[in-house]
Amino acid sequence: MDHDWMYKASYTSEIYAAGVQSFLSAAEANRVKKRSRSICCPCSVCQTFQYFEDITEIEAHLFENGFMPRYDCWSRHGESLAAFSTSSTANDTTYNDDASSLNSTYNNDSSNLDENDNHLNGPDDNLNEMLHDMETNMGDAEIENLQHLFEDAEKPLYTGSRLNKLDAVLNLSNLKSKNKWSDKSFTKLLVFLHDRMLLEDNELPISTYRAKKLMCPMGLEVERIHACPNNCILYRKRYENEHKCVVCGASRYKQKKDSDEVDDDEGPKQPGNNIDVYLSPLIDDLKTLWDLGVNLYDAYGKEHFQLHATIFCTINDFPAYDNLSGYTTKGKKACPVCENETSATRDVFSTIIFDIMVHLISHIVQEIKACGPVFLRYMYPFERYMSVLEGYVRNRHRPEGGIIEGYTSEEVIEFWQGYVKGLDSVGIPKTRHSGRLDGHARVGFKTFSPSHEDLHDAHFVVLKHMTCLAPYANEHMQMLRLTHPGKDDM
Incomplete structure (x- = not known):
């Protein structure tokens, strides 16, 4: 559907007025469908972060402030992102909605809403901001998945629940990452909660796989690149379609053995001096960041920008x-x-x-x-961090895959943590010193008043360790040596 009138027509024109009425009709229909009490306002000031139960307030905002930038698709008000993508080129839309039909719709909205429904779309957290940021920074191929994410963010976990489906899965996944639960144990927990503890109409996924699909519908892209077993080349670019190494002739694929004998030499090996072979994809990415840059979206400034980057320094161990x-x-x-x-x-x-x-x-x-x-x-902090990465490993024969899967899953949780209130960070544990420096009482807390002599001695020790006073101390010592030439420094 074409919404050019939102940004091209004057606020006082008939076309803009008719368009606003068509928007209000769609927004009210979506409110009834979602069984929500309020509607988010898409004006340039509220930007879908403020909610109103009276739709006439939103109407006043739109005539006073206009629509927020880049809201061509009314995804927060019931319009499908996928449908908008396929019909965005159509320009034959007319705006002849009857305002009286709109009035008959929202003047009777109180009879269509359950007074006991919970407000699932309220501004209790920043999910709306996150979803809007994702929508603005998304390609056409991902908009249908984003539409499902919108729906899950508004769908109650079960009838009458104050928690929505997405929020419930996020909190459970946060516990999984913080406590290092295995996928198998997490699946058993989800099944138990779904079948035994929650109401029958609950929307909780019953497997780790479904929970991950719900949290990251856009997917965390991981490119799999085959490598020569002798670390000669990577099967990418000009070697992508080769079936054997062009350097050593080794086969790209594993050979199935006829016997049951185990080769003790199999398993991960360090590439040694051939590490540059495996760094080539990183080098290509760094060249792209330096030359062309990457188009990104600034959620704070609400605008796109071209990101460039370069290497300032590297930290490595001595070998x-x-x-x-x-x-x-x-x-x-x-x-x-x-x-x-x-x-x-x-x-x-x-x-x-x-x-x-x-x-x-x-x-x-x-x-x-x-x-x-x-x-x-x-390298010490990075070597310590390796123990964290090694904790992601579930299959010891393929540690790299476990590290990638565990790290990317935790990265999703950390991303959501920035938007959802009450969702603790996975990778930052609470310090044991918490409360000791901000004035809170602790067990065994004691106070005392030092004597004048103790306070003088403490002050003197601090002065002795201040480098700015060293010239004065040296001058004083020189004067003492001249005054008492027969005395040593002690």
Whole structure:
């Protein structure tokens, strides 16, 4: 349906007035269908975030403020995104709605609504904002899935429930991620809740698969790329249709064995110096971000922009010097700081215990002075995070797939967490120091008043550790040495 009148016609024109009446008719019909008490206002000020039970207030807003930008499809008021996509090129729509028929519709709306219905579409959280952001940043191929997401966000979990279907699945999935439940155990919980605890007409999905499909109908795209078993090439671009490696001749596919013998050599292996083969897709993405950029939607500014990016720096462990840049990390000249003088360190440390990693510790002080704290630059935080990623693994023979599936599922929960009130973050645990620094009483909390001497000593200790006072302290010490030449510094 063509809605050009929304942005091209004057607010005082007959075409705009007739169009507003057609919108109000559609919005009221959708309210009756959804059994909601209120309707979100799509004016340029409210932008579907404010709800009104009296439809005449929305009418006044539309004549005063106009429609919000890019609301050509009335997806929040019953119009199908899929239908709009297929008919958006039609321009033969006329606006001859009879205003009297509209009045007869919404003047009697109180008789069509159940007074005990819960307000499922109220502004209790930011789901409306999230859905609007997704709608604005979506291609035509995904709009039908988004329409289903709209419906689930408005559908009660069961008759009379204060919780909608989408909100219930989000909270349950949040618990699954935080407590590391397996897919099998989560499916059993869903079946138990659906069959034994909730009303018969409940809309709760009964499997982990259905819950994931509900939360992320657009899908989290993961491209599967075959690789040579000897880490020679990736089967992409010019090699996409090859059936064997063009370098070593190894088959692209696994060979089925006739015997039951197990090959101990099978399983994941480190690529070593061939890591650049697996980094090639990342390099292509970085080139795209640098040259062309990616068109994204700014939810805060309500506008699209072209995102460009570049690599500022990389953080790797020490062996990565060898894998990524070809620097020698073994032998007598392995230190990137000392280089030719590395072997001199062996005169200080015993040759039995000497190791390049031991030697690198001697440069930490100079690195801190030049670059700042170690934890901002070294691999330690990332190595600790690897334990988190390893926790996603369910199939030890294919750990990468488990990590990808677990990480992407948790990423969906984190995305929703930014919009849904009361949904805690999965990856950020509550600190054990919570409440100790913001004035809340704790068990065993005690107060005391220090004496004047203790307070003076504490003040003096703080002053001694302030670098800005070092010149004055040195000047004072020099004066003492001149005054008492026979005394030592102690």
